[in-house]
Amino acid sequence: MNRCPTTSFTRTLLAGCAAVLLWTALPTAAQVQPGLGVTRNFPPSALRGVLTIDTVAQATLNNRPIRLAPGMRLFSPQNTLVMAHSVIGQTFKVNYVIENSTGMLLTAWILTEKEAAQPRKGSDAVHFNFRTESANK
Template identity: 40%
Template sequence: MNRCSSAFIAGTFAALLIALPLSAQAQSGTRDFPAKALRGTLVVVQPPNITMDDRETRLSPGARIYNTNNSLVMSSSLLNKALVVNYTVDLRDQIQNVWILTEAEAKEKRAGFGVQRNYVFESLQPKPAASTN
């Protein structure tokens, strides 16, 4: 009998030690994101097709989207919603992990992929100098 109760106490103590860091992280309200995570605005068009900062891309196979409570969210539940997120990109330039941000997390500065264009409008091109013949 004595062995049983000491094993129960040891098991309970081990469970508390495991749960303590998890509850502390949930109470702090901030999450640790990978250093390589970028900031962007996500819009799910038709899963797995998305736009990230007005750039069409895709979610990678097995992509994970976390809500503000770090619970997994299905991409189909986010159709046509513009969300401020942190995200990571895989080797094929597809979105691998997405974290939907709280207002406090969105205020923190982080690098973003940004909108890139590979064209220049004709009206923005430099004008040739007028010839004086």
């Protein structure tokens, strides 16, 4: 005995709802959207550079390899967190902070065009922890 007869309309409705839920739950392609006009304040120690995420533990910053700190945070132009695995292979203009004790990339903010146009100190200069006679001249 079937006490809950299902009609074709009910089946179609349930299938349609399931399709909509599945479609909205699927991850979209990792794309970083432009900023929403929100002004972000960066720490004074943040530098400017070009960042390419190579793997979840390795990146290229200003054409030099750099390790990502275990707690590395990458912020989108909307100031939301971006998971490193979702942007592997992509290159961004960023402001960034490097951890002093380890030299690993600690935080990076993907910049909007407006933020990128503002001048900020970059890290293109080579810094040494020793002096030579030629550096003193």
